[in-house]
Amino acid sequence: MTRLRSALAQTVCVLMLASTAVLWYLSRERPIETARPRPTGLLVNSSVCQLPEFHPWDPTVLEVLREERPLTPCSGDSPVRLTQLGRTLTMDVHRDRLRAGCRLDCCLRSVRREQDGHSDDQFRLGEQEVCFRGRTALSVSEQFVKVTCACSDEPDVAIFEDFRAFFIPEVDRLRSQQRVSVSDVQQLSVYLVGIDSVSTLNFRRFLPKVREVLETDLQAVPMLGLTKVGANTLPNLVALLTGLRLDQLNQSLREEPYDHQPLIWKHFSSLNYLTMYTEDMSNMATFNFHRRGFLTQPTDIYLRPLHLASEQSRLAQRRGDHCVGHRLTFELQLQLLQDLMAAPDPSSPHFALVFSNAPSHAGPLSHIGALQPGLLQFLRAYRTSSRRNSSVLILFSDHGMRFGPVMRTELGGYESRMPLLYVILPPWYERQYPRRVASLRVNSRRLTTFFDVHATLRHLLADAGASLPNVPSPGLSLFAPVPEPRSCRDAGVDPAWCTCRRHVALPADHAVVVRAAVAAVRHIDTVLLRAARDRCARLGLLRVMSALLTVSEGGGPVQDTEYSLRGFDELTVQLMTAPGGAEFEATVRCYSGPGDRERGTAGGQALAVRCRPEHRLEVLEVTRLNLYRGQSDCLTHHHDERRYCYCTDLL
Template identity: 25%
Template sequence: MMKRFARCLLWLVVLSLLLSSGLIYLTLRQGESVSRSLFSQHGSFLGQVFEGIQAADTADSNYKDMVHEGDGQAVHTSQCFIPDVELYHSSVSKYLRRDTPSLRCDRTKHKPDLTFVKGDLLVVNDTSIASYGSLDYCEFVEIIRPEHSDSSYELGKKRFKFKDRAVIKKPFIKVYCYSSNNSLIYQNLHATTPTKNYLKHLKENLLIRHKRMGYLERLNVLMVGLDSVSRLNFYRQFPKTLSVLKERLSAYELYGYNKVRDNTFINLVPMFLGKYVEETDWNETSNTGFDKHEYAWKTYGKAGYHTLFAEDAPKIAIWNYEKKGFSQPPADYYLRPFSLAMAATKKMWHNDFHCFGDRLETDITLDYVSKFIETRQNAPYFAFTFLTRPTYENLNQNTDASHSAFLNSLIDHGLLENTMVIYFSDHGARHSDILSTYIGKLEERLPAMFISLPSWFIRKYPQTAQNLQVNQRRLTTPFDIHELLRDVLRFKGQPKIHSKAESRAYSLFDRVPENRSCKTATIDDHWCTCLEQKSVSVNSAPVKKAAELIITSINNMTRAHRDKCVELKLEKITEALQSSPQDKLLTFKMSVNDVIGRKVYYGDEALGRVIIYHVIIKVSPSGAVYHGTVRYEAASNSYHLSGDISNSSTYGDSSWCISLHSLKKFCYCDVQRSR
């Protein structure tokens, strides 16, 4: 009954939007019905919203095909409306595959691993020996991180020989096994997390000092990131993991989690540092690393926590791709030297570099995290891992089985009973044809974000839990995750309810203001999902002016490198959306009283109406597709570029001639390498 009432209410809301926007005028007579097709013809945005509403009546109850709770709206506050749409909407279904199997390693194409690690023992697997013929002996050597280097690894000088098992006290080792004629028949790498006694005592002293500050709880933090997975695509590609998060961990889902910048690095810096990259001293010309910055793992380490930092795909690691990385290990347990050694052992890789030996790279990384958690005993920890390779450039690829098994194992062994778990992504797909649709652009800006807290914590602090419940349907950003991490570390059990949006960041233990907008959250127009949008003709004069401004801006950025980068020409405008602030925002004058007799007064429209044009253009000779946002200011009759311009094409080697990372997506080299 309540769901039926909510749907009716939503129909009335959308009808009022249509009437107030002037898109359609209806005279409703008693007994007349209004079909969905009548509405869907008035712009792709409204059509998608209504199809999402209709789908709610017939959607399956399982995680794969459900239209999410909210009956057509992910967020609906006074300053932000974000529609929630069907997972397999007709406009995007051709880009999606249903029931994609989880990545796995085909063991028929690779011999089974001959060695494995159990606790602090390196063991020869007797059942695998037959696959290698004869085995005489094995030996292992330590993998070492060179001092002040984040881009290389070294092998220790001493090798340790063994027959069937050996005690290992080093975190990273490489194993070699030989036949009776001394031929190399097997090699592999193993990562462990041995307890560091000196570290344990140091951390205990820090914890004593930290406790004197009067903080009430000491939660562990586990953060698992997936590259390029939107909230909707998490439902499509990770249904088993979603089920664990929702059903076993009772995770909160942030339906309005909006990215604030384009790619991974510039979205995660706000999350872990609380600043935009441009607010730090780093830029593309910097010749120093990131050691001096107070990232969250460093803050937790200073408070006595054991810390872990683990990524896959080291060539494109977040703080290393075309950057200096870290001079000193950023965390107590740092996987990068091991990952570099894996990358260099090229004969072990197969299945498009997803499998190393008979194991997925994802499983190896998650196993390292599991071992770290298992060996912490009663020591508090902060663990951050980010998995890039499986989902970076493939909308229909996943490691769902790996992640669900990882979580289920931790839960089954009681290892998350004092842990805040954050499963998240940096953004949605950025290099996919799905971006040609409105829903694709919506997904790119709304990454997955799930937060789980221990059940005892929820019971003990009900106001905090209630705030999190409310915040699920508020506009949120990576800056709020940073504030949450600060709050967990300094928790005093006194959550706040903010009545006005006066800050760009709020702890999710507090209640995010209802009147928060993209402007107060400092989200650029280009990335903001709150704006009301409608399709406009690509031949209209304003759209043509916007497109010319975008192509001119691109060429201006590469002008200084014209001897390398050709001048791009506008080939065609492929799509245009027009967005504008809500009429009530523009005409609001004042309000009196809060509850009884509450009244809102409206007046003349504020001067300087702003219209935002989201334009997609194709350029020549590169054939690249660019997405740009242009602001038209009526007061001055002028057009201005708003935010940055993104390239939804895979530019690869086409920009080989220029090393400046910020220009690679705009530069098409005059001389193209032969393929």
């Protein structure tokens, strides 16, 4: 028995060494972009913040883009194609795609949220079916429906499934009857359309026609200095919807639902706005990804039950999880929003948040190009709709791409911090509020955040007659000038996400860089994985991929007193660990004290003098750069740890 254990231990050791060697070889052969992107100008040029502007087709990302695979289109060889117009549904049948003798029958059933105390992860199908055949136009009375088609001689063998969402005016009519007419307030509808992981640069690459419609036809104002305030979707949407940071929410984010949080749609609802919230990819939704979601339906219109139902349909998603039948899930969302906008007057004003995770969340970068036809159709319809004169539309993203090969480039790291955002105002708004619009245009090239977008929504709420509680937030309304000398610290942007300062590249084998990388790995093991230590392998530094030193220019345009007074250097280090080949980016500070600072010297030799082994290192942030699917499945109740963990049962 002892001999067997010894043999097993030796085998495990050999396997671990072999896997580490393979990982080292693969990482050595992987193309890591070392060339630096060339700025073409400045997006923000203030006394304390300079945000560089880059060309979207900068050579440093071209190799990444060349290797990307196209997105699988949703349209295919389906035997049925549904057409939806308002509440009417018609069907076209491609007979050549049916087997001989098949007489097609289609039936629909309602899809509803389970209301008997369950949370967001339950839905139920209606018991009654409504069936139709051929091109008969069917008037639908349910908000969400599942459509199933089968040959009449095999009614239990479905050959087609689709899911549809309809705007039911009765919901709007109820809100309208509850409204109190107030003549001296201005209740504009607010529509927020969000797309996951789209930087301003990637928007310019793959949605150029959308950009043209926004800027030329709709006179939309881009917020070019918008900077994310957290690593992923949750902290950025929380900032947008509450004006708060995650650590300011009075709850355990993992264990409690979000029903009692101060989400801004509640303020709109209190003014009898009709509210709507939808996110596709139910498993990735902001308030549901390893979290409890909502125990009660959060808004008047809430699409989650329909998405849950469609994701259980192999036929509806046979072309990919970004599809529902022959349409993108995003197109399903936009159609419902467009139908809501087309509600006849008089009706209540609306607050709607539409957010799409598919197909952009995990990339590749080029996949957002598939969204262009649907977005163009939606924006052109909005331009000619009656709601155009009584609403504000914001097209935005939460952050740029966070995973994949682009994150091995310096430009990829910059893009991940700079999300897309456009503001579209009614045509008459500038005539009535010239100072607001002038301020918005000035702020287009100032450092801004989602805290500011929230403050702007509060500004619109105040116009609509809301009495709002104070929020301890750094946000400033974009309808007033954002201060020119605004730093990341002033704006609520942590150092890890701040792009205001210049960087210089350092050799990967620089002594201070290696120390910083080792400190980051130690931080992962001892701090970030503390709660899951018994199930996660100890990590070791396999390789430093790249390093940047943040430059504080005391005599130049960036007057960064914090650096000089506190005496520290800040590094951004990309590294790979073993086992598992995880790629991380760490923000690390070395504190040497103000007496050891050599102002204006940014090279590696000067850094070695300032940051010696006896000086303290502080790890501010560690983010994952590559996907970790399958590496941390042993963790079921430790969501935050999953991005760092390599399960011991995989060794």
